[in-house]
């Protein structure tokens with residue numbers, strides 16, 4: 236009987252345990268989770284959970300699944316020769332290892348008085364500070380920044396957002412598309428093209444030397460795969476843990492999945508650091524089928540991400556490179572969407588706003604390798620066909 240050790244008690248870790256049993260794995264499963272909480276869902280932490288108490292714990296039944304789950308147990312090192320994961324309480328032997336340690340927020344220099352919303356504890360701490368009249372400074376007009384701004388405005392707080400880039404979401408979508416969202420930010424004192432030097436005991440100091448007072452400072456400047464514990468393990472790390480399309484690392488007994496993994500995508504012909512909920516949800520199924528089956532199973536879906544902000548739902552599918560160009564799609568009722576095409580006219584990505592049906596069609600079109608007709612593409616009511 237073999238032992239599979241899963242490191243990381245987030246969505247990918249919990250799903251790995253579930254799918255191993257679904258596909259008939261009968262050996263021992265040990266789940267090492269650094270947090271004191273059982274695995275829970277993160278997307279609501281900057282959405283509904285900022286409006287009131289919300290239990291986002293995943294419904295996985297570890298007892299029925301016969302998972303030896305060890306909370307408050309961080310992996311501190313990995314010995315791939317001995318096939319052992321080290322923890323402060325001793326070592327754990329494995330036959331196969333699944334790394335699902337996710338990502339940790341990047342913090343700003345200066346005072347530790349800043350919050351970054353990654354955990355349920357972060358979310359609760361922020362929610363308690365979102366009161367009428369509170370001075371909230373957000374650093375980064377990103378996905379997280381936009382969602383926190385939405386909740387802070389709803390709570391009656393005064394919101395300032397300092398963004399280094401030229402528009403909200405410019406890093407992800409480009410300046411032109413990001414600029415289209417400026418109206419949504421009208422209730423926020425949005426300072427674009429401005430850097431933060433450091434967080435101070437009273438707020439933030441900008442690169443210009445100006446200080447902004449704040450009751451709470453929220454850093455929304457991105458995350459970094461949690462790989463520090465793998466230092467010296469010999470695994471290939473480049474931005475995150477590098478894996479092939481079967482989510483297998485440079486060691487054949489070790490897999491990585493979710494936000495920590497940089498996976499090879501034959502579809503995109505690129506190594507992708509996806510960092511989306513949907514990828515962490517689906518990747519474990521491929522690992523489980525590979526581990527219990529006779530042949531390796533690939534994980535290469537069209538990436539999907541959503542964000543709820545300022546009363547709107549944004550849905551992005553696919554993956555566009557820096558060279559791909561955006562085409563605006565318009566509808567009669569003021570609705571719009573964006574499609575990205577590569578140099579050959581291939582549809583690589585699509586953003587829809589409050590139109591879930593468009594997202595479904597776009598996902599299928601990207602999966603099908605569609606090169607849409609340019610005139611029809613600009614009309615939101617036309618199907619995304621060749």
Ligand code: FAD
Nearest residue numbers: 243245246247269277278309310336337493494511512515
């Ligand atoms: P994580 O959820 O980060 O879980 C990893 C776990 O591993 C953590 O609990 C961590 O403590 C633990 N860990 C780390 N190091 C160790 C160690 N050495 N030993 C043991 N355990 C360790 N995605 C979307 O698609 N749409 C959204 O709207 C959206 N909203 C989001 C809102 C917030 C506030 C956040 C934080 C994320 C959001 N995401 C969203 C992203 C999505 O939640 C992540 O892609 C998903 O959680 C990744 O799951 P994961 O299991 O790979 O990593």
